[in-house]
Amino acid sequence: MSASTGVILQDPKSYSVKLQVSETGPTLGTGILVSADGLIVTCVHVLRNGESGSPRIGDTVTVCFPARAGRAAVFAVAELVWLPEGHDDDIACIRTAEPVPSFARPVEALGYTFESLRNRFISYGYRRMEKYHAGVADGVILGEVEAPDGTTLLTEPIQLRSTQINAGMSGAGVLDVERNLVVGIVSEAFFTDSYGKDRDTAWAVNAKVLSLSSLPLELRNEPLPLGHAETPSFDQGLIAQASAAPGHFLEEAPGLLPESIEREPYFQYLNDAYDDDRCKVVGLIGFGGEGKTTIVRHWLDDVLRRAAQPDGVFWWDFGAHPDADQFFDAALRYVTGNRLSAASVSSQGDNMAATVAGMFRRRRFLIILDGLETLQHLQSDEYGAIASGEFRAFLQYMAAPDHGSFLVVTSRAPLIDLAPYTTYQHLAVAPLSVGQGVLLLQRLHITGPIRSMERLVTQWGGHALTLTLLAGYLLRRYGGDCRHLTTLSIPHRHSSQGAKLKAIMSQYDACLTDTERGVLVQCSVFRIPLNSQLVHRFAAEYGSKAAAAETVGYLMATRLVRPIGAEYLSVHPTIRDYYVQDAKKDAEKFARLHEVALRHYQIRLASLAPAESLEQLVPAIEAVHHACGSGEYALALELVEDRLYQGTTAFITNVLNAYDTVLAARSEFFPQGRWELDPMAPDDSARAWILHEVATSLQLLGRPREAAGIFRRALAAFEHREDWHMAAVTCQNLAELYLRLGALAVCDGLVSKCFALAQQADDREDELVAETLRGALLYLKGEGVDALVCFRNALTIAEEATPLPFLYSSSGLKYAEALLELGQVEEADQVSRMNLRICKEASWHADVVQCRIGLADIALRRHEAGIAERGYVEALAAAKRLSRRDVLVVALLGYGRWLLYDAQPLESEVVLKECIKLAALSGYRLSEIDARVAYSDALLALGEAEHALSELTVAEEIAIEIGYGLAVDRIRLAREGYDAGSGS
Incomplete structure (x- = not known):
């Protein structure tokens, strides 16, 4: 990895938290997490919540660690632990009573502002922007300025220049991007007329204040080294x-x-x-x-x-x-x-x-x-x-x-x-200036006094599309004379741009003919550009071809419809959204619009052979969308099975591996695309299957926590219709998923349920999988001998009831791990080599990588350094070419352990740190624990005994919490090694 790949700053989103009145109450502002034990910095006025007087030590506030990477938001109560007593600096520190969630990342380094003058900064905070409730701000650090009148400050505040700082950003960190240090927290902005002076001015509290507190926080002046960006590994x-x-x-x-x-x-x-x-x-x-x-x-x-x-x-x-x-x-x-x-x-x-x-x-x-x-x-x-x-x-x-x-x-x-x-x-991208707005109106053939045009631009916010629509309205109603602007219903000057756009759309829509409106509405239902001939056909349904050409020409001339290339037309996304939302008010009418689109795609599909590429699947994907939109869910399912999956070949998954597309297509069956609602389908069987496929797609797309809840619903649906085999398969998938996530306490009941469902299905292969799941669970709990009994029971079933008398794929991987842990190295080697052969022949690429890691582990146990190194290096390279984050985590862990074995603790530390970060972010707690244990070994080898022990303690706490007994035993052995001064 070359030094030039160091381009990643501290991530403002990862250390930012939302402060609220309560879990369901309004947002107060932003805070930044500055320590792993829950210390958070924010502004005093954020905690004041608009009330007079100052908050007091011991006061509490609700902290929201926002949802990240499929993990649900975590709420905690925090207590005020520090204020700048006797001073007016707008800064305070709170601390959570409970440990912070593992995915939360504290600020890596706070810094002084001595060398931040004129440097660019970025920030992230919970400012409301219409339907958006958070956002990024950037700008320039202008330097320290004198204290405001009537205040006594510990340090001078920092003046900023930024167009995005607004209410809700208070407490957000100011990250100096030149030095990679958080040098302050946003405290206030200067609000003035949108075209007035100083309109981009804001201030921040100087982080130097924290160095004057009794808190265990260190500030630095030297820049924090940038993180390394990963470059793509491919064939x-x-x-x-x-x-x-x-x-x-x-x-x-x-x-x-x-x-x-x-x-x-x-x-x-x-x-x-x-x-x-x-x-x-x-x-x-x-x-x-x-x-x-x-x-x-x-x-x-x-x-x-x-x-x-x-x-x-x-x-x-x-x-x-x-x-x-x-x-x-x-x-x-x-x-x-x-x-x-x-x-x-x-x-x-x-x-x-x-x-x-x-x-x-x-x-x-x-x-x-x-x-x-x-x-x-x-x-x-x-x-x-x-x-x-x-x-x-x-x-x-x-x-x-x-x-x-x-x-x-x-x-x-x-x-x-x-x-x-x-x-x-x-x-x-800001609105047009007044001068630019006037020029746009003139180019759109609007006439009249310049002053009137300037007023029009100012009243409607300088928004380019809004001004274009205003021009169309004035041309249609008044021949383009802007002196008639007084006839317009103008929203309040502080209305959002969305409200202003909606206001002019509704007034312009009233000026359109039935034909123009009908064509616009019908075209808006289509998600992709339409052939211009089709748009003319829609218009011709209202009259003659000549009239149709005139209608389409008008819609293009007024920019309601825009050309895409030489043959296609499209409605601007914002205009399309307006007409789609308006059409939804009449459910029957909206369904009829989708029916028209559906018939168009059905006619196209009738002349098309089965698709051989994703591009050729587009008409079928759009047909599924419109079939669901028109309420024809049985037809939509038929299109999914016949056109996307192409029957048992499962073309879209097995050949294209297009799980994002599968997820989007299956989501069409859910009202408003919301997975928490029941899917619309012709029968219970179809509903259960849709749930199962959505969960499978989420799992394979690296979104396991979202997948788990939907697998549970699929399981209940299959049980309800007494489809015991599919219920058993779904339960197995769910148990496997929870094993990966380290939710071992939940797995006990699920594994027992797998056995019960296998018995109801009267299926020996379902029983085989249940045995391997129980074996894996026992192994992770530290009960290796009992685990081997389960794996050998499964092997017996494989020999008696399946074409392949072996344990393979994930079952074989777990069996080999248990054998190696119990010292049965030769048998572990045999199981791994047979598994590798089977997985290669089946083109199960993720399993092949994990087999190679297992064989490298065996080589390392035998002290065959060269073989182990090749295995880990090849496995890591292959894992990076896959889309499976869980496999990449395991590969990083193996390679990190190898580097440590090869006396490269510094390199091992870098790899294992990345492994921990990725595992924590994805929720793979078993791998996170294993990586932390290995990381502590690397730190110990680097002479950082205190840090090493701290990491080991964190790993132990998580392992005890989830019941990962195998890791608890390993950690205890490691502690004994530490006590002896020799490491693990």
């Missing part, structure tokens, strides 16, 4: 398939409109970033309709006029294709000239994110991802986070240094997952 042989001249893929790019405003500051910003080798990703973030796509389209034209061209341009519209799998398939086809596809790469078990990123990184590509908010969480504590783990990994691979490609993203939500990367730049 290098695929590079030979790359196209020598891929050209430009601009089919998804909208055409430039003649009235588009040249927004030079944004073009200059993009040019500077594009020419800066240190910058790899730029995110243009702003409200829908602010002009983000137009800015990028203008800038792209400028790039393509340069003498030095990129090797290729790839533009992808996530508004039209809200699916990570489709993106990967299209990108791979583009970069290889259709030589490779998702199907060909997935069949080898390769990680699509790493493969596509690796292929893009090898040359100078310009990649534009438009409308990425369709892949982001927009309503939960995870606001802004990428929902697809694989796509998140792709973005982070592209943010790693040492490559020439450049990524531009447009989104309504901040790219939280890239915020800690110094190679990422967040560009907030």
